[in-house]
Amino acid sequence: MGATRAMELLHTSGGRLSKASWSGLLSPKPSSHHLTKREDALRDLFLAAQKEVTLPDTTLSRLAVVKEESTGLLLCGGRFQIFNEEKTAVPILPCTSWVSTLLAQEAHKANHEEIAGTLLRMRRKAWVVRGRKLAQKIVDNCVTCRRLRARRCQQIMSDLPSERITPANPFEYTTVDLFGPYEVKDEVRKKVKLKVWGIVFCCMASRAMHTDLVSDQSAEGFLLAYQRFTALRGHPRKFLGSALGTIFTGAPTGSA
Ligand SMILES: [Zn+2]
Structure with a gap:
């Protein structure tokens, strides 16, 4: 058969x-x-x-x-x-x-x-x-x-900026960014909840960090945090990186 x-x-x-x-x-x-x-x-x-x-x-x-x-x-x-x-x-x-x-x-x-x-x-x-x-x-x-054995593309990292590898005073070259928001209770009206953001200033030479809180994403809120930062660390020579975000673009005008 x-x-x-x-x-x-x-x-x-x-x-x-x-x-x-x-x-x-x-x-x-x-x-x-x-x-x-x-x-x-x-x-x-x-x-x-x-x-x-x-x-x-x-x-x-x-x-x-x-x-x-x-x-x-x-x-x-x-x-x-x-x-x-x-x-x-x-x-x-x-x-x-x-x-x-x-x-x-x-x-x-x-x-x-x-x-x-x-x-x-x-x-x-x-x-x-x-x-x-x-x-x-x-x-x-x-x-x-x-397909499984195919070589994957390797991403080449770009060069570090000169501020990262040049010796400098603390916070002479600084980056700034926000993180959050976080929900907190109002100090006076305990039942009211507010949103706050963390702000981080980072020294590019030593990677030291300075953190603070801002109550909103406005230029005024940033300038208040910036004043507290400069009172402790001094004025940086240059802001770099994420500080170019749209939320901070109004800050120079507000400080003028
Ligand atoms: Zn196979």
Whole structure:
């Protein structure tokens, strides 16, 4: 029955099976009612593949190949120390046959493993002579694995500004930024909740920090915090970085 099935498929496709037809034979679903027929067909395909190429005697003896009496299929136990024909023997296949390629593709697509993992899965169904080379070819040509192995772009950081690397007095070159808002209770009206922002002045040379609170994001609120900052640290020579935000653009006008 299996031979008939395989021959039918071969004849209907002009001797060359489509990919879907081969995959159907190689991946029988356990729930299928035609499981036995497909296994027979798969055995016939293995037989046909074995007849395509004459394997050298050295390979046959090294892999302890035996012929199955009922079907004539060449089976090998691989390099297992304890050779058990009933449990571990699998058909031996040449790497040039199309069935071997399909087996390798199926084994690799199961989990997209590297060469060793793909080879191990292949050997559950058949021992492919020079299978490592075939597995490597399948892994190298897999589009999914190519995407996963693709080199990621590396971002190049820009140079530090000169103020960061030039020795200077504390807060001579300063950056400023806001963080928040935070919800707080009013000091007088305890039930009223207000929003406040933290303001941070950072010395570019020493990375020292000066923090304060502002009640809103207006220029007046910033100038009050700035006055408290300059009373303690002195006037910075230059403001840099995040101080250019839109909320501070009105501050020079307000201080004039
Ligand atoms: Zn892959």
